[in-house]
Amino acid sequence: MPEVKVANLSKRFGDNAVLRDITFTIADGEFFTLLGPSGCGKSTTLACIAGLERPTGGTVAVGDTTFAGAGTFVPPEGRNLGMVFQSYALWPHMTVAQNLAMPLKIRKVDRREQDTLITEALAKVGLAEYRDRYPHQLSGGQQQRVALARALVYSPSVLLLDEPLSNLDAKLRDQARAWLKRLQTELGITTVYVTHDQDEALALSDRIAVMSKGDMVQIGTPQEIYETPATAEVAAFVGRCNFLTGTKTGPEEVRLDCTGQSITVPSSSVEGAGDVGGRVTVAVRPERLEIVSTGRAGVNVLTAQVLTSSYVGSRHEYDLRLGDHVIQVESNRPGLTGEVTLVVEPEACRLYPSTDALPEDVAALTTVSH
């Protein structure tokens, strides 16, 4: 299977620049996810790879073939890419087998060969027995598998999936996610996946590309994206995160605005957050904060008040008041109320320049009125 190379891709709709200088290379067999909030340009990027949109600038190449750029534009039907979109768009008046036959007819595959390919594709998605059913006789999950089989039936070089699971209910979606991952691994097909669901991106991907307002913000493995987000915005978007503003008072010390207390932080920080005297945002994940027995001494011991608690099966989630801030903490300790002692391991903290914009809803969540 070939590599997918997108270089300096830009796209404008009239005056609106929706993609700016997007560059990434997807390796053979990789599961690569474009992740970001609604409107950031994920689907447009995928559409430029598919040939459904013509880029304003930059290049798109698969293997040694340039599909777009330098005066070239190959239409979608010339690209041999498999596509599945949010609405599976099966033809309702055709059986499963007839749905799968359509792309083969368009490619003028002979009838006997068609039959073999349809049987193979349905076996891949576990629906060999369903070839004569109509779409309305299938569950949502099964319809989505048929859509996938229809995209695989002509052996595409790359699979492009745009929110293919978003029409499924939560439980079915979890099952479909696991199934899709197994299938992709078995087939070893290079896959570009679009989602705004961070859990889905973390669970499925070999690498994730996080986009924001038409820019590529970070590309990395799920672990890199979650544990070392490049910006506070990525930290806020991928997983839950607390943000505390303060002033850097030493190479490894920040005085927090919310309590006036100083905490020890790692000496390494995101570029622009390193200068002593500068304003910073400290980001820390809820599961990296620890509620301990009162009276504990040591580094980064803070006092907070329990505002609310909720039991979510595998753990308890607490909203705590820390000075004039609300922070979220995950804990195994049930039934905590009143004052609690909190430990913030220095290594759990990540520092960003405080000018790093946070989404408004996150900023609003972290402040409490007195």
Ligand SMILES: Nc1ncnc2c1ncn2[C@@H]1O[C@H](COP(=O)(O)OP(=O)(O)OP(=O)(O)O)[C@@H](O)[C@H]1O
């Ligand atoms: N055909 C079009 N004409 C004009 N503007 C468009 C067109 N298609 C997309 N846009 C705009 O481009 C921007 C990016 O859209 P895109 O669909 O790529 O975002 P997205 O990240 O996939 O969002 P979502 O998750 O909501 O699908 C949006 O502001 C959108 O309104």
